[in-house]
Structures are given as structure tokens and as C-alpha cells.
Amino acid sequence: MSFIRYKTIIEEGDLVIAHLSRENMTPLIVDSRKTYNNKFGTFKHIDMIGKEYGTKMPSHNGRGFMYLLHPTPELWTHVVPHRTQILYVADISYIITYIDLKPGSVVLESGTGSGSFSHSLARTIAPNGHLYTFEFHEERAKAVKKEFEEHGLSDLITVECRDVCKDGFGITNIVHAVFLDLPAPWEAISAAKEAFKQNRIGKICCFSPCIEQVQRTCASLNENGFVEIKMYECLIREHDVKTIPVYTVADAVNKIKVQQDKKRKRKDQNEQDDDNSSKSKQDPPNLYVTKTPNETKGHTSYLTFATFLPVLDDE
Ligand SMILES: C[S@@+](CC[C@H](N)C(=O)[O-])C[C@H]1O[C@@H](n2cnc3c(N)ncnc32)[C@H](O)[C@@H]1O
Numbered sequence: 001m002s003f004i005r006y007k008t009i010i011e012e013g014d015l016v017i018a019h020l021s022r023e024n025m026t027p028l029i030v031d032s033r034k035t036y037n038n039k040f041g042t043f044k045h046i047d048m049i050g051k052e053y054g055t056k057m058p059s060h061n062g063r064g065f066m067y068l069l070h071p072t073p074e075l076w077t078h079v080v081p082h083r084t085q086i087l088y089v090a091d092i093s094y095i096i097t098y099i100d101l102k103p104g105s106v107v108l109e110s111g112t113g114s115g116s117f118s119h120s121l122a123r124t125i126a127p128n129g130h131l132y133t134f135e136f137h138e139e140r141a142k143a144v145k146k147e148f149e150e151h152g153l154s155d156l157i158t159v160e161c162r163d164v165c166k167d168g169f170g171i172t173n174i175v176h177a178v179f180l181d182l183p184a185p186w187e188a189i190s191a192a193k194e195a196f197k198q199n200r201i202g203k204i205c206c207f208s209p210c211i212e213q214v215q216r217t218c219a220s221l222n223e224n225g226f227v228e229i230k231m232y233e234c235l236i237r238e239h240d241v242k243t244i245p246v247y248t249v250a251d252a253v254n255k256i257k258v259q260q261d262k263k264r265k266r267k268d269q270n271e272q273d274d275d276n277s278s279k280s281k282q283d284p285p286n287l288y289v290t291k292t293p294n295e296t297k298g299h300t301s302y303l304t305f306a307t308f309l310p311v312l313d314d315e
Pocket of ligand 1: 084085086087110111112113114115116117118134135136137140162163164165166181182183
């Protein structure tokens, strides 16, 4: 099983994303001796073996079902064990596009954290690019390295345990793009500058939750000769699908008449309304619409981008 090469049939030891609902997914390593229990029932791993990824699998006791999905970076971001704060899909997609990554790109990232962003980076630069990622927390670096191996990504990713603010990256003249998700990215910018391929344009992105961090990052980018410094914020706005009744003018007039009739009857005869019978006759057709919330609570971080200009020869 690999996040880069898709396969059809589930085998022992494969990673399956058990999809119970849009908000409820779990990663499972298929182990024929195990059973997965949840509120939708009992699912024996052995029953997954030989099935196609994407299959809808009923539970053993018939209480419900789940879908057996092939892992993707997007699904992994949904289910990744959180050892740190992570990047989510809205920011991930925007950053990857803005820093111009494609198959063959060489990228530098720090800190690796839980590896949420690294999975998307690896898929984008595959099959012949490379990601150099740096994490100074030893346990996190070990855990993420193991996951990259299990997910078939270790040929594409080199993980190093190192404090990049103190010791730099130890690589020069190699990368096309740099991504920094660090508490103090400005301390790593001059080292990142050396890592860029010196004879071509490169892109850098720094991800910071606070505006004060953005100010210091911009100052450092400026001092180090980066140009086109820009900051963006990706906000997610949800769209709920709802139904609303569609009234024609005639429907509306009729509805008013019915209500007036009811009122009159109540008054005259003190009768109980027969709500259901009048409702079913009067109900107009429904229309699907989307509704957005009045407030958007989507702030994850500010994204500061800049361009590295190639070093020109004196001649
Ligand atoms: C917010 S997490 C990164 C999350 C990651 N982008 C993801 O999507 O999973 C920041 C990481 O930077 C690491 N870090 C902080 N300062 C560092 C430094 N000076 N050198 C290397 N790693 C550092 C932390 O240990 C932490 O794991």
C-alpha cells in the first residue's frame, strides 16, 4: 500500500480509511485477527481482505455499514494522529499552488510536526522530486519517519531531527521552494535562503497564527533580499444544503385564505383544526438552496509568501 501508487484489492497489512460518515473516519491497519467495533456494528478485518477499496461493507450484526477507502493525503489529514497542530486542506491546497510545486520539485519543510502537510507535498512532487523535512522534537521526528515508511513515501522524503533556527538546514543550492511552520520562522530565513537553487527563481511560504509573527517574518524576508512579499488568510465558509418551500402568488393567496378560514371556523364553532389534511393539500414543492453561516470562524494562520531571486553573475 502506498499513498503514491493506488491499488485495487485490500490485503493483510494494508491501511484502510474506515469511512462511517463525513465527520467520522478512522485509519485501520488490516489485521485478520482483529475486529473493529463502533456504533454501527462489528466489522471483522478478515472480511475486508480481498475486497476492493471503495467497497460498502455491512457490519456483522447488520446494524450499519462503512466504506473501505484507499488512503489519500486529504483523508490522512482528516485522521492523522495529532502530535501537534496541523495544516488543513484549504491552506494546503493554496500553499502548494502558490509556491508552484509540481512533479520533480525539490522542497524544504520545517517543522514536520504530525506530517499532515508532508503527505500532500510528497504526492505533488512524486515520482522524482524530493522533500527535505526538519523536526527538532526527537519523538515526533521518529513517529513521522515511521509513518512515511509505512505509507510508501520514504524514497521521496528525508526526515532530519535538527533545530533549524540554531543549526540551519545543512543543505545548499538544492531546493525550489521552502515552507516554514515554526514559532519563529524569521530565525530560519537566512539559512533557508542558502538552500534555494541559486540560479533560478524560488518561492517561500511561512505559516504563522499571529500577526506579530507575520511582521517579524516580513522584516526578515525583506532584509534577506526576498521580493513580492504578500500575506493571505484562507477562511473556510461552509454551505449547508437546505430545502425551502417555493410559493407561487396563487399558492400564497390560497394559504392566506385557508388560514383565514381556519380562524373563522375556530371562532364560530370553537373547533379543533385538522392541520394535517389542510397542510397536505396546500404544501408547495420544495427547492434545494445553500445557506452560509453569518459568522465565519475559520482562522488557522496567516500565509506569508515571498519570491527568491536568482543570484546574478558579476560579468
Ligand atoms: C505546528 S507543527 C507543524 C505541523 C505540520 N505543518 C503539519 O501539518 O503536521 C510545528 C513543529 O515545528 C517544530 N519546531 C519548532 N521549532 C523548531 C526548530 N527550531 N527546528 C525544527 N523544528 C521545530 C515543533 O516541534 C513542531 O512539531
